Amino acid sequence: MSTEPKGAGSAHTIVRSPADVLRLVVAAVAFALLLLVELFFGSALVEFTAQLLQGASALPSWLLTGVVIVTRIGVTVVFWVGLVVSLWRRRFRLLLTMVVAVLASTVIYTLVDDALETRRESLVTLNDTVLVVFDEGDYPTAAALAAAIALLTAAAPWLSRRGRRLGWTLVVLLAVSRFLTAPVSFDSPVAFASGWFAGAAVLVAMGAPARRASRDSVMDGLTGVGVDLAELEPAAVDARGSTPYFGTTTDGHRLFVKVLGEDERSADLLFRMYRRVLPRDLGDERPFSSLRRAVEHEALVALAARDAGVRTPRLVAFAACEPASFVLAYEAIEGASWDRFTADELTPDKVTALWELVQILRRHRIAHRDLRLANLFLGADGEVWLIDFGFSELAASDTLLATDLAELLTSMASVVGPEASIAAGYAAVGDDIVEALPRLRSFALSGATRSAVKADPELLPGVERAVRAATGA
Structure with missing residues (x-):
């Protein structure tokens, strides 16, 4: 045996x-x-x-x-x-x-x-x-x-x-x-x-x-779907729920590759079980029947968002690899996530461009569900991108769309301050920003944003006051 x-x-x-x-x-x-x-x-x-x-x-x-x-x-x-x-x-x-x-x-x-x-x-x-x-x-x-x-x-x-x-x-x-x-x-x-x-x-x-797919297994899986790699190296990026790599194809194109296996599937189920027993409405849908369906759903949402006009990396391939893992390969983009920038570097035009992307998501009822700073990306060419649709939903409920507003307002406020964050949000969505008020609670925010709230106890109350001041609520 x-x-x-x-x-x-x-x-x-x-x-x-x-x-x-x-x-x-x-x-x-x-x-x-x-x-x-x-x-x-x-x-x-x-x-x-x-x-x-x-x-x-x-x-x-x-x-x-x-x-x-x-x-x-x-x-x-x-x-x-x-x-x-x-x-x-x-x-x-x-x-x-x-x-x-x-x-x-x-x-x-x-x-x-x-x-x-x-x-x-x-x-x-x-x-x-x-x-x-x-x-x-x-x-x-x-x-x-x-x-x-x-x-x-x-x-x-x-x-x-x-x-x-x-x-x-x-x-x-x-x-x-x-x-x-x-x-x-x-x-x-x-x-x-x-x-x-x-x-x-x-x-x-x-x-x-460890039961994660090896580098060679990932490369074999991508080769099997027509993506031949010359290089594949681990990526030192914030990629919760997956194992990330940067790869280069044989014709010189850079790829961002994420691998999800049994560990990621189990962690997601444990996370959903924990959220299910909480005495609060978090808007979660039922877990997918298998890891394959969960990864395919992420690919579907990424394709839908890009087709709707959201600037997000193009999906290149979906592949299977051993042991019991699945791979998503996206075009790599040069730049950095917003958690690496200061308030002075995140100029108003960039914040406005970000809100335009979020408005497209809202118009098509796509909930990103993880609009923390690490998933907001500024390209080397100055363009703003949204990445990582691993927790996202199509035909999203009002609760999920409101949670997206609360997450983005709070995560942005941790860098540029509550007043500037809410001013940009109000300019984009108008009085609809009031929908975020019931979701401006720690339990509704991502772990990274909750950490920012703990570090600055006045952050969340400041965001709520700014929303009420802007809308008269």
Whole structure:
């Protein structure tokens, strides 16, 4: 079984991945819900399951015995082969992580095992003469099942996609075989949940190999869609939610390349989950069904904004690369973001040009949703650009459009002052600027703008006063 995910970066780089944090949150919720179900409905569900599946005893004993034996032998062989390969490849970090996961799962399952008192006889009886090599059918115990699941969960970042699929197939079959052959109870589901939770917790605590796409993988992905690169180097820019690069094509064109993978997807889901539980209306839409759909949406909004007349870099390519990542390539523009300029450098004509772009977005009901200074760009030729539509929405609600106003007014005020910021905004949108008032709250602003508000406690009240003074609200 391969222990090197295709296209991944250096296996020696250990990180704490948002994907592992998300997996831990889901595992913890599932584990807690399962324990609550067992606590309040355990006896009834065990009785119901025993009656519902009692027909399984009518299946030929030799058939079930064969399936169980093949599954258990497969799990045993894969475990020992994986252990030998890990030792041979000197994957000591992997081995340590697996050992800690097994110990953690054993402790967790032992703590909850005493509560699992409701049991019925097993659903099927197997051929004991064949099962004698597995301790007369008692293999595996529930604790061993929990350990196997914890081991696989903890080892997953080191495994290839094929290896993970094989491992989970065998473990699920092992859990089913135990469920059929052991007395009916909640111990198999709880063992599964406790092992999953333990493995996920160990990954978050100890870290795992970075699973971001490598430079070569990104270049291969772009080559596959007709963009041949001569160079691709990491970009030291503020690009939240993606891994940025600068590239040069074989014919000399400069590109800005952003890569989004499982980590970025998981971080986005965690962020949306956090915002969902806040007691405020943030206007968020439902998460996309997959990372591919999320990246395609960003490309769509960027194309729509450019077609509407917004000055934003041209989309050159959309590509897929391993492991499970997607790439957007834009034409690179020379210049700098507005967070690198002083108030004197951001002259009124530049601020006016920026508001003209924002007015185009508003007229077409496109919400940028991240109009912080880092996403406002001044080209080397003096032109103003808007970049990064990764969090944007089409056919946006009034709430999102008002939040854009509040974000831009406040972020600009942190540089040029509240009066100058609101004067420019009022000149562009008129009395509609009053729509920003309900959104002039820290919870509605980006993290970068909130930091500016914390650094200057008078900033947000000053913006609100200036809006009221300009509109008479």
